[in-house]
Amino acid sequence: MSSFLHKIPRLGNRSLWSRFVSFLVGMFWIGATVQAMQSGADGSDGGSDSGNDPAGIEQRLAASAKYLSSDDLEGRGLGTKGIDLAAAYIAKQLGQLATYGVQTDLWDGGPFQKFKVAIDADLSSENKVSLVGPPRADGKKPLSIELELGKDYTPLAISGAGKFDLPLVFAGYGISARKAGYDDFADVNVTDKAVIMLRHQPRDEIDDKESAAIKETAYTAFRHKASNAYEHGASGVIFCCDQAELRRRHSQDDTALSFKVAGTTFTHPDLPVLSCRRAVIDRILKSLNDPELGQIEEQIDRTLKPASRELTGWRLRGETGIHHVLCDVKNVAAILPGEGPLADETVVVGAHYDHLGYGARGTVPSKKESGSIYHGADDNASGVAVVIEVARALSQRPKRLHRRVLFILFTGEEWGFWGSSHYVNNPVVPLEKTVAMLNLDMVGRLREGALTINSVGTGTGLSPLLDLLNRPYGFQITQVPGASGRSDQAAFYAKRVPNIHYFTGKHPDYHRPTDTFPGLNLAGMRRIAGYVADMAVALADAPGRPEFVSVPMQRRANDVPRAYLGCLPDFTREEPGYPISCVISGSPAARCGLQSGDVIVKFGRLNIGIADDLDDALQQYVSGDRVRVKVRRDRSTKTFETVLEATK
Secondary structure, three states: OOOHHHHHHHOOOHHHHHHHHHHHHHHHOOOHHHHHHHHHHHOOOOHHHOOOOHHHHHHHHHHHHHHHOOHHHHHHOOOOHHHHHHHHHHHHHHHHHHHHOOEOOOEOOEOEEEEEEEEEEEEOOOOEEEEEOOOOOOOOOOOEEEOOEOOOEEEOOOOOOEEEEEEEEEOOOOOEEHHHOEEOOOOOOOOOOEEEEEOOOOOOOOOOHHHHHHHOOOOOOHHHHHHHHHHOOOOEEEEEOOHHHHHHHOOOOOOOOOOOOOOOOOOOOOOOEEEEOHHHHHHHHHHOOOOOHHHHHHHHHHHOOOOOEEEEEEEEEEEEOEEEEEEEEEEEEEEEOOOOOOOOOEEEEEEEOOOOOOOOOOOOOOOOOOOOOOOOHHHHHHHHHHHHHHHHHHHOOOOOOOOEEEEEEEOOHHHOOHHHHHHHHOOOOOHHHEEEEEEEOOOOOOEOOEEEEEOHHHEOOHHHHHHHHOOOOOOEEEEOOOEOOOOOHHHHHHOOOOEEEEEOOOOOOOOOOOOOHHHOOHHHHHHHHHHHHHHHHHHHHOOOOOOEOOOOEOOOOOOOOOEEOOEEEOOOOOOOOEEEEEEOOOOHHHHHOOOOOOEEEEEOOEEOOOHHHHHHHHOOOOOOOEEEEEEEEOOEEEEEEEEOEEOO
């Protein structure tokens, strides 16, 4: 059904705009909202909290945020008791609104949408690795180096499991920095081989302009290097320490890296990823009359040119055994029913309640911080507290809203939008009946009234409505029209649901243990809660609804423009490749014929095994490059060709 909101962009002069504002006021704002707009002219907070006790609202916000970011909740990391305590607290707060009609009997009679994810990994008994040399001319058995688990080598947690027998090659630092003209894979064939790679990057301890372009590449993390090797055709990866890392350790002890060092989820199910001692690799090099690792590193650092090479005749043989530990996780939700002919439509107000626990995911903690609790007061106890307060405010309105409102708190956002992705694939109310999604992620540090609202362009009419509703609040709003992939609204965008993301900005405490309760601006959170509640009312009571708009993905503020394809992954599909959940209209992906449901398996010359691989692959291309994209569609494969663009 066509919505009057769709006509907003066509209004072009002040007279039409004035009439439109009057129309919006009449159609959207009712009761307290209209009064709030009128009272806001004197600079008061206005909005949905008018007539309420601001101190009482801030006390409730403080109670929620302080508890959720307390030591007892262990940073709300997946697999901790703390995250279960957080879920129980949220359920209790929403359940207390039952008196006002809020319903929490959504799944098996309760508020919890339960599912399982792999958040940890353990080594099993099936781990045995040897390095076998080339056949000998005298007919004797070739040299075989049996590696000791935990001393000479260890599988990393990102490793796949299974048996292997692979030729060995050395590929320097495993970096492909095309823009810098540096590629460790350019002159060596790694297809169906195991690749030995050094950690970090050339001139790791030197800050010079000559090597800066190489160091800007993202391929220095374990996951990215493993992906890069896989993209070039490798079937196995071996990491070993570089000299810079040993100097930082103040030791020449390069005992194999710990099993957990590279994270807790695997990269590729069939790709063994090991850490190995330098001395073992030096034995191979010596047998081939090649320079030692230290000499090769010095050569690369001096020349900034790759020194990759075949390790002729040498093979990696053995088996890795990795057991991935499943964890029970849950989203928490409640519904405020609507009333009237639009009651079967839904406005979603959400936030994620998980965080980083003890720093196991998404952080690079210093030695001092290692093992500390990552409290996550702003990220995202602040958003949870605001959602609970919005639920309270909307449920206590004297008149029932026309559309239902779903309040949902997601788990697993820090791991890749697991909770929101699970929800959009298993919604409690139909997505085609979902009018819009309002997401709150990091709304606890309002400074000088500056509020960023992302993804505004994903729905017709959202931008002027946000401006109109801001009149009694006076936020200094930055509207970002492009789709944002930085939080849970991305999962809704992938399903073509209009969405916005409220955000008060990054700060030095982001993803650090110092993101604690004293840093929150409670008065700012109160104002944001009122503003969000007004938006929810406007969307719930409007006779029409925003129409979804497929817009380009917005790059982050300090990101350099990079090659852009224009599709989003389906985080919930577990199959090799990059499963596409949404293709952005007008993008290079759309122009060449890619569709939702396709699975990208090759991008140009690079293999794609998981979603991360495509992100890495795009960094090796620039705007204007023509690239062939191979996809799996139904039971066949198809190849498309497109010209890449830059991010907007």
